[in-house]
Amino acid sequence: MFRQWDAQCGGGLRRKAVVxxxxxxxxxxxxxxxxxxxxxxxxxxxxxxxxAGWMSYxxxxxxxxxxxxxxxxxxxxxxxxxxxxxxxxxxxxRQMIHLGRPEDALELIHLAQYGSRDCAGPRTQSxxxxxxARAYANMGQPGRCKRAVRMAEDIFAEAGEWxxxxxxxxxxxxxxxxxxxxxxxxxxxxxxxxxxxxxxxxAEPLMRRAVELFGQESGAHQRSYALNLIGMATVHLLQxxxxxxxxxxxxxxxxxxxxxxxxxxxxxRKTVDTAVRDFGDLADVVELTERLAIELPETADAx
Numbered sequence: 001m002f003r004q005w006d007a008q009c010g011g012g013l014r015r016k017a018v019v020x021x022x023x024x025x026x027x028x029x030x031x032x033x034x035x036x037x038x039x040x041x042x043x044x045x046x047x048x049x050x051x052a053g054w055m056s057y058x059x060x061x062x063x064x065x066x067x068x069x070x071x072x073x074x075x076x077x078x079x080x081x082x083x084x085x086x087x088x089x090x091x092x093x094r095q096m097i098h099l100g101r102p103e104d105a106l107e108l109i110h111l112a113q114y115g116s117r118d119c120a121g122p123r124t125q126s127x128x129x130x131x132x133a134r135a136y137a138n139m140g141q142p143g144r145c146k147r148a149v150r151m152a153e154d155i156f157a158e159a160g161e162w163x164x165x166x167x168x169x170x171x172x173x174x175x176x177x178x179x180x181x182x183x184x185x186x187x188x189x190x191x192x193x194x195x196x197x198x199x200x201x202x203a204e205p206l207m208r209r210a211v212e213l214f215g216q217e218s219g220a221h222q223r224s225y226a227l228n229l230i231g232m233a234t235v236h237l238l239q240x241x242x243x244x245x246x247x248x249x250x251x252x253x254x255x256x257x258x259x260x261x262x263x264x265x266x267x268x269r270k271t272v273d274t275a276v277r278d279f280g281d282l283a284d285v286v287e288l289t290e291r292l293a294i295e296l297p298e299t300a301d302a303x
Contacts, residue, residue: 002051007172007221011058012260018055022048039079046075047169050088057095058223060262065095083124086116087169090131098263102138109135123166126156127173130181137188142199145189149182176213176221180228183207187231190238200238207232223264226255230267237271242279246288249275253295265296 002021005014025045033041053068069092076085089112096105109132116124133148156178159166183206190199211232214225229252236245249271256264272292275285 002048003168003172004220006051006055006058007223008219008259010223010259010261010264011055012262015052015055015059018048018052022052042075042079043081043084046072046079046081046084046088048072049075050084050091050169054091057091057098058261058263060266062095062099066092069095083116083120083167084169086112086120086124086128089115090128093131093135097134097138100138102135106132106135106139121162121164121166121170122155122158123162123173124170126152126159126178127170127181129155130178130185133185134181134188137185138192140189140192142189142193145185149185152178152182172221174213176210176217176224179206179213180210180224180231183210183228183235184231187235187238190235195238197239200235204232204235204239207235219258222255223259223261226252226259226261226264227267229255230264230271233271234274237274237278240278242275242282243284245271245275246282246284249288250291253292256296265298268292268296269298 002014002018022045025041025048029038029041029045049068049072053065053072056062056065056068069088072088073085073092076082076088089108093105093108093112096102096108109128113125113128113132116128120128129148129152133145133152136142136145136148156175183203186199186203186206190196190203193199207228210228211225214221214228217225219225229248233245233248233252236242236248249268252264252268252271256268269292272288276289279285
């Protein structure tokens with residue numbers, strides 16, 4: 001339920017509720033419990049702490065997020081749940097990419113892959129390869145990035161044949177998420193390679209498909225929809241198509257108003273700043289800047 005709320009509304013609305021539940025579970029762990037109960041409590045603590053960390057990251061509380069992620073990793077280890085531990089490491093990796101530390105992100109992903117290679121399902125393994133691609137993209141290593149993208153796609157295709165149910169925490173990694181991650185890898189490569197139109201052209205069809213799929217989900221993944229609209233807007237800027245970029249950024253502003261996510265708001269502002277820097281005299285960009293100031297002012301962002 002908390003994960004669904006996070007996807008629909010962003011990290012800002014329900015974070016305190018998740019933290020409250022986490023405190024309850026950690027209090028129970030201070031009391032004597034049967035061994036089986038203790039392991040189950042540690043598993044619940046790991047999932048809650050990961051989600052609290054993710055929500056904190058989403059609203060811009062980066063040091064707080066890191067503390068929750070460390071707690072989640074410790075709890076997953078105590079629960080003996082290696083795939084869950086790999087998932088926590090992937091969340092930590094996403095944060096490192098956001099903070100501009102791709103080398104640290106790659107190290108975390110490699111730890112996750114090493115720890116879960118013989119026990120995690122194909123959906124989890126695909127997600128880890130997609131995150132590996134993101135790290136390589138931000139490090140400017142196109143060959144390794146493309147290989148990781150292919151691995152993510154190939155292994156995801158095996159998910160339907162997996163005869164064990166996926167844990168709830170990885171069910172978010174849908175076809176839409178796969179397209180989104182891989183398109184962002186190519187988009188990031190384009191920026192690292194000096195705004196390469198070649199990599200932007202690789203990103204565009206994948207990003208477009210991600211936007212389509214998230215848009216069909218009736219708001220269930222409103223934040224992901226907004227993030228991929230922004231991603232598509234940046235791809236059009238890379239392709240020097242500012243009018244199309246302004247249309248998508250305007251749609252992203254509308255979507256962003258339905259969630260409380262500093263991450264979404266920050267990405268919109270960076271995209272608009274780029275549009276202003278490159279195409280500031282264009283009427284569509286001027287109108288977009290005015291709309292952003294009115295509809296998504298910085299003072300309205302609550303963390």
